[in-house]
Amino acid sequence: MPGHLPSTMLTQDSDSRPYWEGLRQGELRIQRCDSCAKAVFYPRAICPHCFAEKPSWIVASGKGTIYAYTVAHQAFGRFAEDVPFVVILVELEEGVRMLSRLLDAPRERVRVGAEVRVTFEKVEEDLTLPYFRLLE
C-alpha cells in the first residue's frame, strides 16, 4: 500500500464532496458540462471550456491511457519510504486527465499510451483513493 496523506490534511468542500464520496462507494466521479458536453476534472461550479454553470456529475468508466509518467526516486514525508514509485497522468476515456499512482507495474511496461484501469484503495476508514493498474 502506498503512503498517503491523512484525510485531515485534505480539506473537502462543497465542490469536492461528491468526488470523495464516490471514491468511498467505488465510483470515479467526474463532471460533464450539460452545455458543451465536455468532461471536467477536478470538480467545480463552472465549465472551464464554455463557462456554463454547474457541470453535471457522471461516473467515469475508470479506463484510460498513460499520458505521461515519472518514476520518483526521491520523495518527501509520508512518501519517502515508497521510492521508487510510478506517478502517472492518466487520460481518462471521457477526455480529462488526472494524476495518480500506477501500482504493481514492471518498469519496462510503464510507457506513454499504455492502457490502465482504476482501482480503489481504502487507506483510512473515511478515505479511499483512486490508483491505477495496467490493463491486461
Added chain:
Amino acid sequence: MTQRRAAIVGVAESDLGRTPDKTVLQLQQQAARAALADAGLGFGDVDALFCAGGWAWAPNLMLAEYLGIRPKYTDSTNIGGSSFEAHIGHAVAGIEAGLFEVALITYGSTQRSDRSRGHGSYTFKLTEQYEPSFGLPTPVGAYSLAATRHMYEYGTTSEQLAEVAVATRAWAAMNEKAMMREPITIADVLNSRWVAEPLHLLDCCLVTDGGGAVVVTTAERAKNTRKAPVWVLGHGEAHTHNTIANMPDLATHQAAVASGQAAFAMAGLTPAEIDVAEIYDSFTITVLMTLEALGFCGRGEGGAFVSGQRTAPGGPFPMNTNGGGLSYCHPGMYGIFLLIEATRQLRGECGPRQVAGARIALAHGTGGVLSSGATVILGKD
C-alpha cells in the same frame, strides 16, 4: 530602437548561497540598498514597490514598513518564479501611465537555511486537494512528466537535456558568485542519481538562499542615473494552469508562447535579433521547452538546438551566462536574477563571461509547474 518608455537603472543581488543568519527582510534590504546605489538613487526616491513571496500574509505591507517606505503604488503579483518579469511589465505600464517614477522590485528567500520544502502539517484545500495524495515530488515531478511527454512526442533524449546543464556550468565557472563552478560532462549528468525519471540530479536547479532587486524608472529620470539605462523594449505575461493535470499540452510551454509573442511584437524584434538570452532553468527540460515556445527553434527542436554545446561560452547562442538556476543560485523564485544578469550583460559589466557586443537581451521567467511565463526584452542605446 522603439520608443523609450522606462528603463532598468539599478540591479543587485544580496548575499547568496547559504545565509543562515539572515532573514528574508534583511536579504531584501541588502539587495534593494545595493540596487538603488547602483542607480544613484536612495530609498527616499522609491514610490512604487513590487515583490512576491510566500513569507508573509501581505508581503508588500511587511516589507515597506520594515524599509520605512510608503509607496503610492504597490504590486505583489505572484505567479511563481516568473513574477519579476511580470513586475517589469506592470512597472513600465504604471510609469507610462504617470502613476509613479521609481519602482523597486525585490525578492528574498532563505529556503536553503529553512529547508522549507516538504509538507509538514500543511492542509491542502480548494483545488490543491486532488493531487498531493499520490506523492509526486513537486515541482520536479511535474517537470519530469512534461519531460516524458516531450521525449514521447519529439524523441528528445537525456543527452540533449544534459547539454543544457553542461553548458550552464561552463558559464558558472566564469562567475565568482556561482555556487557550483567545477566543470561537468554529459556523462556526469547522466550518471548523477535519478530524482524523478527522466530527470537526474544535475538536470535540477540548486536550492539556495538569496535575494535580488531591480530599479525601474522613467526615461526622463534615467538621463541622470549613475549608469547607462537599459531600456525595456517589450514585455508579455501569461498563465495557463495551476495543477499539472490541467496543463493543456505537457509538451508545449503555452504560457511562454503567449508571453514571448507579446514581448517580441511590442519590441518589434524577432528571436534572431537577441544577442544574449537568460532563460529560467528550474530544470533542463524547462529550457528546451522555453526555447521552442519563444521561437528560437521549432516545436520539438529544442534538443537539437542545444546540442553540441551551442549555448556554452563561445557558442552561437549565449544563454544563462551567470550559470543559471542550475549552477549559480536558485532561491525558490529565480526570475529576478534573470533580469539582473541581462542588465549587466547589456552594460558590459560581466568580465570574463561578457558576451561581446551584446545590445539586445531577453529574460524569460517560468513559474509554477510550467504554469506561467513572462518575457522581457531589453536593449541599450
